[in-house]
Amino acid sequence: MPITLDDQLVVAISSRALFDFEEENRLFDAENPQAYMQLQLERLDIPARPGVAFSLVRKLLAFNTAERQRVEVVMLSRNDPVSGMRIFRSTQAARIPLQRGVFTQGGAPFRYLRPLGAHLFLSANEKDVSQALRLGHPAAHVFTDSVRASDSHPNEVRIAFDGDAVLFSDEAEQVFQRDGLAAFQRHEVDKASLPLPEGPFKPLLAALHRLQQAASTGMRIRTALVTARSAPAHERAIRTLMNWNIAVDEAMFLGGLEKGPFLREFEPDFFFDDQTGHVASAARHVPAGHVSSGIANP
DSSP: OOOOOTTSEEEEEOHHHHEEOHHHHTTOOTTOTHHHHHHHHHTTTSOOEEOTTHHHHHHHHTTOOSSOOOEEEEEEESSOHHHHHHHHHHHHHTTOOOOEEEEOTTSOGGGGHHHHTOSEEEESOHHHHHHHHHTTOOEEEEOTTSOOOOSSOTTEEEEEEOTBTTTBOSHHHHHHHHHOHHHHHHHHHHTTTSOOOBOTTHHHHHHHHHHHHHOOSSOEEEEEEEESOOTTTHHHHHHHHHHHTOOOSEEEEOTTOOSHHHHHHHOOSEEEESOHHHHHHHHTTSOEEEOOOSTTOO
């Protein structure tokens, strides 16, 4: 039988999301990539430093055992195959067991998300992320200047999500943008018992939920909903999760308060939000990525 990834959580990640290649990237020129390629070749035996999503990847892979592979992480990179050698050597040095990679030498990598069946695509290339989201794949533009994840929770994968336009559709956000806060609150109270439509990251949350239910490795997943909603609009969000039969461990209804300080206390390995202001606030404290979805990202 052919090998398949159908029963695994599949994460596709770019080299700059996994490793700190910002110095090398300053040399990159799409019209003439030779200097970049030469530098990567010269540094072949120098392991790259961990990047923004390193902690998330390392912890997710810890769900695998010799008997069962539950998580697959695939390098999906605009790098050339020669530079790919350094990437794989860096994963080996960091004891990150990556087996698979696609290196497109400047070509669009997001087209390979469908055959991978990826539940998440993390990239430092904003255009690639936007295209992936348009094709229906959960994807986030990694802010490479984000603070790296804390080491305080070695046996927990901690992930925080915004609600509207991330876990949920932007239906309610459209009302807020068009008619203001009071209309938004009335709309959500009137529809409190009606589940919100799915947003782009609902499949990832569902896959994480399945992984948590199946795991027996000593690792666990802790999730948080971190939203600008406040009471009484909180109820529809909670009821939506209940309708999906998915529970989050923490929910923060912040009513417009800055998210960064709350995320600093939660200490996620990654935070996803559709508004760049919230991502920038979060990135001062935790690893963060922008989900260019919904009305806030025309």
